[in-house]
Amino acid sequence: MEAAAVVNSPVLVLNQNYEPLNISRGRRAVVLLLRGKAEALQNGSHIIHTPSYSFPVPSVIRLVYFVKRPRPEKKLTRLEVFRRDEYRCQYCGKETTELTLDHVIPRHKGGRHIWENVVSACIACNNRKAGRTPKEAGLRLICQPFTPRISGYYLPPQYLKRHAEWQQFLPLWQREED
Numbered sequence: 001m002e003a004a005a006v007v008n009s010p011v012l013v014l015n016q017n018y019e020p021l022n023i024s025r026g027r028r029a030v031v032l033l034l035r036g037k038a039e040a041l042q043n044g045s046h047i048i049h050t051p052s053y054s055f056p057v058p059s060v061i062r063l064v065y066f067v068k069r070p071r072p073e074k075k076l077t078r079l080e081v082f083r084r085d086e087y088r089c090q091y092c093g094k095e096t097t098e099l100t101l102d103h104v105i106p107r108h109k110g111g112r113h114i115w116e117n118v119v120s121a122c123i124a125c126n127n128r129k130a131g132r133t134p135k136e137a138g139l140r141l142i143c144q145p146f147t148p149r150i151s152g153y154y155l156p157p158q159y160l161k162r163h164a165e166w167q168q169f170l171p172l173w174q175r176e177e178d
Contacts, residue, residue, distance in 0.1 A: 006046040016066040026057040089122035091139045100126045115147040
C-alpha cells in the first residue's frame with residue numbers, strides 16, 4: 001500500500017470509557033500513541049516506517065484521559081418522530097408508513113413544536129382529533145411523547161463495512177443500524 005494511504009487510513013478513537021469519539025487518521029493515531037496520550041487496542045495491517053523505527057498503524061485506539069463533551073440532541077424532524085414512535089399511530093396503535101405529525105396540544109391553543117408535544121398519527125386519527133386536545137376528541141395517547149437520547153458517536157456505515165474489527169467496540173444500537 002502507498003505511504004500516503006497508510007498514514008491516512010481511518011482509525012477509530014475511543015474515549016477513556018470506550019465510547020466512540022471520532023475517526024482519526026493513522027498518522028494522528030501514531031502521534032497520540034508516541035506521546036503517551038492513547039493506547040492501541042487493535043492494530044491494523046499496515047506499518048509506518050521511519051529511518052530508525054517501524055510502527056504498526058493501529059485500527060482502534062483508546063485515549064488514556066477522559067474527554068468530556070456535550071451530548072448531542074436529535075433534531076425534531078418528521079422522520080425522527082416516526083422512528084421514535086416506531087411508525088405507529090400513537091392514538092390507535094396502527095403500524096403504517098402513511099403517518100402524519102400531530103401536536104398533542106394544538107399550536108393554536110398554545111402547544112409548542114417540541115418533542116414532548118409531537119406524535120405520529122395515522123390520517124384517520126389526525127382527522128378525528130382535528131384542532132382539539134386528545135381529551136376533547138375522545139382519544140388517548142398510547143405512550144407519552146419524549147425527547148430521544150443519542151448515546152455515543154455516529155459512525156458512517158461505509159466505515160463499519162470496511163472495518164469489521166471495530167464492531168466489538170461499538171454499542172449494540174450502533175451495530176443494528178447497518
